[in-house]
Amino acid sequence: MRSGPRIRVAVIGAGVMGRHHAHAYLSLPSADLVAMVDPDPNARAVAMRTFGCPVYADTHAMLADAPVDAASVVTPTSLHHGTTADLLAAGVHALVEKPVATSVAEATDLAERSRAAGLVLQVGHITRFYRAVRLLADRVEDPYLFDARRLTPHARIRDVGVILDLMIHDIDIVLGMVASPIVSADVAGHTIEPGGHEDVAAAQLTFENGCVARFLASRVAPDAERSLVVAERGRTTRVDFLREPQTEVAVYQARRGGDGDTHVRTDRHVVHEDNPLREELEHFLDRIALGAPPIGTLDDDLRSLRVATDLIGRLRPGAVPETERAPQVH
């Protein structure tokens, strides 16, 4: 455990995820939760009761009043850019929930501001802190197929579509495991709920080395599903995230027999995900206090966002400008 002064942290946005951040900071000895922000009076009342720190109605009032070193930005995605820019201008390190912003231009602007100010800007790609994902990344050698499914019956987030809301998690995992440029991208999807954003999307990326990644994301599904299958020659790994904190990993090996190949399950184990959010926030604080190297760089974050916005542009031409397209697939 790190010794030294505690880092004074704030949580901007006291909704579902903001409260998870606040709980995680309270459990970290290196953090001192000094403030929260939310314009919604009900959210403020709940946060004040639960966390016992001052809760402000807006970020400027908080910055004028509370001495903070670092903050989590857990507002609706469409507000990430403005809020984070304000924090960086005030000299505050920022952890921004994923997706970092709704456009590559905004995300690039934030990356430039943080570099110029010498402040940590970390994006909340929580799956990078899942032990099962790390295990997979260590073991996977030469994948030829990914099949990622992330389905939920709940459409709580309304300001962005399911590609930025859910699919970006799997895009980020896959890009972390395939060291090859994307040569083609396809996507189909539907808007089911009011709001104009896609609620269901199916996408396929093909990489220069021949690897294919298929993604299905829905927030209007009858049942929840969160799984990832990775196929390599002779070995297939299936990860089931649904029963978090118990992630099930099953490994199948191809066996050549008289009747052709069969697949035998050679390993099945359960990985206990202790608390990925806590690990993510602890890493953020270690980067600030100790200069720890990032797990996933801003360039990685930008690449995942660029692929996601490229898919949105293909699905709804006009929804994003040409400059948001992934350069490799042109």
Ligand SMILES: NC(=O)c1ccc[n+]([C@@H]2O[C@H](COP(=O)([O-])OP(=O)(O)OC[C@H]3O[C@@H](n4cnc5c(N)ncnc54)[C@H](O)[C@@H]3O)[C@@H](O)[C@H]2O)c1
């Ligand atoms: N990493 C993950 O797995 C994960 C999971 C869920 C959500 N998220 C991300 O977290 C963010 C928030 O999602 P959520 O599920 O908590 O949404 P939410 O709607 O539950 O909470 C958002 C909160 O922000 C508040 N807010 C609105 N404007 C604000 C402002 N100007 N300043 C401060 N607060 C403001 C709202 O009143 C609300 O309480 C989104 O960007 C989402 O993509 C990430």
